[in-house]
Amino acid sequence: xxxxxxxxxxxxxxxxxxxxxxxxxxxxxxxxxxxxxxxxxxxxxxxxxxxxxxxxxxxxxxxxxxxxxxxxxxxxxxxxxxxxxxxxxxxxxxxxxxxxxxxxxxxxxxxxxxxxxxxxxxxxxxxxxxxxxxxxxxxxxxxxxxxxxxxxxxxxxxxxxxxxxxxxxxxxxxxxxxxxxxxxxxxxxxxxxxxxxxxxxxxxxxxxxxxxxxxxxxxxxxxxxxxxxxxxxxxxxxxxxxxxxxxxxxxxxxxxxxxxxxxxxxxxxxxxxxxxxxxxxxxxxxxxxxxxxxxxxxxxxxxxxxxxxxxxxxxxxxxxxxxxxxxxxxxxxxxxxxxxxxxxxx
Amino acid sequence: xxxxxxxxxxxxxxxxxxxxxxxxxxxxxxxxxxxxxxxxxxxxxxxxxxxxxxxxxxxxxxxxxxxxxxxxxxxxxxxxxxxxxxxxxxxxxxxxxxxxxxxxxxxxxxxxxxxxxxxxxxxxxxxxxxxxxxxxxxxxxxxxxxxxxxxxxxxxxxxxxxxxxxxxxxxxxxxxxxxxxxxxxxxxxxxxxxxxxxxxxxxxxxxxxxxxxxxxxxxxxxxxxxxxxxxxxxxxxxxxxxxxxxxxxxxxxxxxxxxxxxxxxxxxxxxxxxxxxxxxxxxxxxxxxxxxxxxxxxxxxxxxxxxxxxxxxxxxxxxxxxxxxxxxxxxxxxxxxxxxxxxxxxxxxxxxxxxxxxxxxxxxxxxxxxxxxxxx
Numbered sequence: 001x002x003x004x005x006x007x008x009x010x011x012x013x014x015x016x017x018x019x020x021x022x023x024x025x026x027x028x029x030x031x032x033x034x035x036x037x038x039x040x041x042x043x044x045x046x047x048x049x050x051x052x053x054x055x056x057x058x059x060x061x062x063x064x065x066x067x068x069x070x071x072x073x074x075x076x077x078x079x080x081x082x083x084x085x086x087x088x089x090x091x092x093x094x095x096x097x098x099x100x101x102x103x104x105x106x107x108x109x110x111x112x113x114x115x116x117x118x119x120x121x122x123x124x125x126x127x128x129x130x131x132x133x134x135x136x137x138x139x140x141x142x143x144x145x146x147x148x149x150x151x152x153x154x155x156x157x158x159x160x161x162x163x164x165x166x167x168x169x170x171x172x173x174x175x176x177x178x179x180x181x182x183x184x185x186x187x188x189x190x191x192x193x194x195x196x197x198x199x200x201x202x203x204x205x206x207x208x209x210x211x212x213x214x215x216x217x218x219x220x221x222x223x224x225x226x227x228x229x230x231x232x233x234x235x236x237x238x239x240x241x242x243x244x245x246x247x248x249x250x251x252x253x254x255x256x257x258x259x260x261x262x263x264x265x266x267x268x269x270x271x272x273x274x275x276x277x278x279x280x281x282x283x284x285x286x287x288x289x290x291x292x293x294x295x296x297x298x299x300x301x302x303x304x305x306x307x308x309x310x311x312x313x314x315x316x317x318x319x320x321x322x323x324x325x326x327x328x329x330x331x332x333x334x335x336x337x338x339x340x341x342x343x344x345x346x
Numbered sequence: 347x348x349x350x351x352x353x354x355x356x357x358x359x360x361x362x363x364x365x366x367x368x369x370x371x372x373x374x375x376x377x378x379x380x381x382x383x384x385x386x387x388x389x390x391x392x393x394x395x396x397x398x399x400x401x402x403x404x405x406x407x408x409x410x411x412x413x414x415x416x417x418x419x420x421x422x423x424x425x426x427x428x429x430x431x432x433x434x435x436x437x438x439x440x441x442x443x444x445x446x447x448x449x450x451x452x453x454x455x456x457x458x459x460x461x462x463x464x465x466x467x468x469x470x471x472x473x474x475x476x477x478x479x480x481x482x483x484x485x486x487x488x489x490x491x492x493x494x495x496x497x498x499x500x501x502x503x504x505x506x507x508x509x510x511x512x513x514x515x516x517x518x519x520x521x522x523x524x525x526x527x528x529x530x531x532x533x534x535x536x537x538x539x540x541x542x543x544x545x546x547x548x549x550x551x552x553x554x555x556x557x558x559x560x561x562x563x564x565x566x567x568x569x570x571x572x573x574x575x576x577x578x579x580x581x582x583x584x585x586x587x588x589x590x591x592x593x594x595x596x597x598x599x600x601x602x603x604x605x606x607x608x609x610x611x612x613x614x615x616x617x618x619x620x621x622x623x624x625x626x627x628x629x630x631x632x633x634x635x636x637x638x639x640x641x642x643x644x645x646x647x648x649x650x651x652x653x654x655x656x657x658x659x660x661x662x663x664x665x666x667x668x669x670x671x672x673x674x675x676x677x678x679x680x681x682x683x684x685x686x687x688x689x690x691x692x693x694x695x696x697x698x699x700x701x702x703x704x705x706x707x708x709x710x711x712x713x714x715x716x717x718x719x720x721x722x
Contacts, residue, residue: 115679121678304541
């Protein structure tokens with residue numbers, strides 16, 4: 001997608017987000033993404049943006065997809081993550097059939113546990129296949145409840161659980177509250193095997209999302225910094241606007257500079273190779289953490305409460321690097337590219 | 347120079363740790379966090395156990411550390427019911443001490459300090475809440491924001507403006523009043539949706555023609571700014587202790603996680619980068635402790651050193667944020683589904699309340715340059 005086309009798409013996403021997300025961002029964090037919002041995302045073509053047209057998706061290219069993820073993340077990282085797992089997980093794992101079509105239109109909910117690709121050391125519960133049924137629990141599930149779920153079983157098969165499971169909000173309270181991370185309890189579920197080598201398939205899904213994670217991270221940084229620029233212009237301390245103080249102005253300006261450079265790279269990502277995209281992701285996730293920390297700090301007490309909409313960026317920037325990527329594996333991948341051989345493992 | 351605490355303080359720390367083991371669990375902490383509920387029962391038990399005693403400040407300092415190490419939200423809630431009492435202790439008259447301090451010291455009542463306003467956090471002298479004196483009473487109008495214990499305190503030490511400064515110095519004309527929480531015209535709204543320390547109670551206060559007796563004036567009219575700054579010098583040491591507790595709690599959980607990995611034969615996954623991150627956390631905690639104990643040493647001998655106090659508060663707060671973020675990175679899923687995600691959310695307030703890190707650094711700078719210029 002050309003830069004001009006990306007700009008047009010960006011305007012459309014921002015218009016959508018202003019209308020459908022901006023005023024309900026707090027309720028998304030508290031109560032989750034509503035069916036209505038999912039339907040609106042689908043109607044606009046954003047939910048299934050990366051899915052092929054044959055299943056009702058928009059069939060958009062990777063640069064356009066990144067624009068959607070980034071701009072949505074600037075309003076609600078949870079909404080952006082929903083689009084991500086629809087396009088980059090369901091779209092990659094599932095057959096191009098009616099089920100994927102329903103996920104693209106929001107009629108069918110989709111959830112996934114990226115364990116063990118994200119972090120194999122956690123206690124993920126026990127999920128076992130017995131004959132034609134599947135039972136047990138699987139933790140670290142992200143997505144909307146009430147539909148199907150992809151997960152890796154204890155014996156390493158990647159399965160799609162189609163029925164007989166519930167998602168309960170027992171896990172952490174840190175990030176992506178609009179989707180929530182849940183524990184799936186599977187009681188004699190109906191399933192189909194997607195891959196016999198689940199871990200590798202999931203790792204491949206994860207490493208295939210470098211650009212998309214970079215886009216979400218940059219959206220988080222953009223959302224937080226934009227609010228901070230607005231706030232520090234009007235908030236006064238010692239009778240002067242915060243932005244008049246050199247520490248505030250310089251820190252925010254430097255972060256904005258880093259953000260803009262990364263945004264330019266993201267726009268031109270069609271010309272980047274895989275290593276450069278991984279580098280962009282590494283830079284972007286680090287930037288998101290730093291930008292959100294300063295953003296919250298300069299909002300003071302108001303930043304600490306959800307009403308001002310910056311604390312969610314602070315939470316999600318950290319959660320992004322734990323829940324939707326594997327930093328240790330990324331470090332190894334990056335080192336291997338930089339040194340030309342296996343490095344950084346001791 | 348002896349870096350070891352005397353035996354009674356060591357025992358106080360052990361007693362607080364024992365109390366935390368008995369009364370603070372991950373399950374309880376998660377519940378109070380999710381429900382944004384003040385742990386009344388814990389606070390009551392802490393008094394019964396004899397670990398909340400601000401007349402013994404060193405014991406209190408290590409007690410705060412230990413309780414926040416177990417859980418920041420519950421730890422702070424259990425030890426913050428006397429917040430602001432030092433203003434009455436240091437500047438109140440005998441009648442005020444008799445009327446208000448006994449009840450908070452035995453835990454039967456709670457108090458709060460009401461300074462911050464919606465329009466100004468760090469800028470204490472910029473407050474607008476006004477108390478007009480009429481005969482033998484003050485009539486207060488204004489609002490206060492982010493007040494700890496705000497919705498549950500029985501009374502507040504409140505900073506108000508009693509006169510407009512004629513000399514243009516905004517910190518002149520401020521006074522401190524004792525304001526009961528149940529007076530007509532005084533409304534309090536609990537603030538929900540905080541990022542962290544959700545077991546503590548925080549509220550917005552609105553005062554509409556609230557009348558208090560003139561006898562509720564603490565110390566002298568117009569001296570309120572100095573009283574509050576003196577208080578902050580004390581409370582910042584306690585906040586530094588909260589932050590140290592948070593950072594230590596994060597390190598405890600990191601070491602537990604890594605020890606378990608070693609036990610499972612997965613030592614190779616503990617890379618040098620992880621080892622050094624854990625070492626960095628531990629080093630910063632130790633440095634924070636040394637600074638804080640130095641600040642407390644000056645303070646508790648009644649010769650406060652605001653430079654050291656601000657250094658300790660700012661550094662310990664940054665350490666808490668650093669430690670909890672690193673801890674989450676190291677522990678991954680395990681940490682994010684356990685106590686550490688809460689510690690991470692709780693830690694950030696350390697850099698904001700009782701003077702932001704920026705304010706602390708400005709205080710340090712002003713004292714440094716004043717000293718460099720020979721005290722001028």
